[in-house]
Amino acid sequence: MKISARIASSRPLATTAMHGRVETLRSQGESVIDFSIAISHFPAPRPVLDAVAAAIERERIMPYTSVVGALDVRTRLAAKLKKENDIDAGADEIIVTNGAKQGLYEALYALSDPYDTVLIFKPHWPAYVATSQLLGLRTILADLPEEITPALLDGLGKPDIVIINNPHNPTGKVYTRRELEHLRAWVERIGARVIVDESYEHLIFEGGHTSLAALCDWRDIGVVTLFSASQSYAMMGWRVGFALAPAEVVNAMQTLQGPITAAAGHLSQVALEVAFATGAPRAMMADYRDRRDLAVRLFAEVPWIVMHAPTSGPYLWGDVRSLTLDTVGFAEALLEEQRVAVMPGEALGVPGYIRLGYISDDVATLREGIRRIIEFGNAFVAHKAADRR
Incomplete structure (x- = not known):
């Protein structure tokens, strides 16, 4: 069977592939602790569940909506942007999507032509690179610094598109207003378009969140901002989010979305509107903070891992370079021997690190999973020492 050249060299996302392996093992009766992905143990907010239940009871027939989303939903999302993000936008500048991944794909498709360059900071959410490659774009990968400075930006050339993840997965970095102002000045100077993924805007433990679009003429620059209910509202399986973009970009994204999925499901739109309200x-964040602090304490005395408390997000980003740079091998052996799944740093562009989602299951399972990781790592150290003798 012929497979197109467009897809033949591509591979499933490492993040979803690892989660799929966990599901396969569990279906075979294995007990696996899955830190490879962040699936909240919280349900969707009660107002969301009540609104969806009421819509089912009231409406019975679920209508199609406009491809971009129901007008009343987009109008209320525009009000959210004004209230929470200090962004003035109209309903015609918003498109409801089946999660942030669809918004990312459509935005990149609408803003680029094959062989355009895309700047992505690493470690990165794997979908940024995978989507760019599917669209025939050239990726420029740069190390994410502790601080974005004009000098750093000037050394990155002149990419056509810049992807920013704020707050950042997996490090938990939250861009300061000053950093965003440096980015704004730089992209204005070089004429780059920008995609800002703000899916984790509410998952911040220290400080506040600033949207790049609130600091610039986002219509003139060409800034697309992505939002998702998945993590901010524990609605991973609902697959719904939205994008803010100049009206002509929304129209282009709609042209792509129409023949692929049409509108997001009616009930998902009901859920989206209520969630962001x-x-x-x-x-939920108080619970996550307790879990984050517990996990960091449990790793604190372990000599082969450096685990800082992230400023935001549902992940821990552990530095195991003193142990190994081959974290693919580390993750494979950990899953095989201890039945614990983590995400190797290679999947996010940086060997020598592991990513742990710490928000799933109960606290006892979190403790047990970390105990197994430490036990495995200690044995790894002992084997290395024995090999040197």
Whole structure:
């Protein structure tokens, strides 16, 4: 069977592939602790569940909506952008998508032509690179610094498109207003378009979140901002988000979305509207903070890993370079021997690190998974020492 050249050299995302392996093992009766992905143990917010239940009872027939999303939903999302992000936007500048991945694909498709260059900071969400490659774009990978400075940006050339993840997966970095102002000045000077992924805007433990679009003429520059209910509202399986973009970009994204999926499901749009109206998930974040702090304490005395407390997000980013740079091998052996799944840093562009999602299951399972990782790593150290003798 012929497979097109467009897809033949591509591979499934490492993040989803590892989660799929966990599901296969579990279906075979294996007990596996899955830190490879972040699936919240919280349900969707109660107002979301109530609104969807009421819509099912009230409407019975679920209508198609406009491809870009129902007008009343987009109008309320525009109000959210004004209230929470200090961004003035109209309903015609918003498109509801089946999750952030669809918004990313459509935005890149609409803003680029084959062989355009895309700047991506690493470690990175794997979908940024995979989507760019599917579209025939040339990726420029740069190390994410502790601080974005004009000098750093000037050394990155003149990419056609810049992808920013704020807050950042997996490090938890939250861009400061000053850093975003440096980015704004730079992209204005070089004429780059920008995609800003703000899917984790509410998952911040320290400080606040600033949207790049609030600091610039986003219509003139060509800034697309992606939002998702998945992590901010524990709605991973609902597969719904939205994008803010200049009206002509929204129209282009709609042209692509129409023949692929048409609109997001009616009930998902009901859920999206209500979720973003509930504001910051404070109770959930208090729980996440406790889990984050517990995990960091449990790793604190382990000599072969450096685990800082992230400023945001559902992940820990552990430095195991003193142990190994081959974290693919580390993750494979850990899954085989201890039945714990983590994401190797290679999948996110940086060997020598592992990513752990710490928000799934109960606290006892979190403790047990970390105990197994430490036990495995200690044995790894002992084997290395024995090999040197």
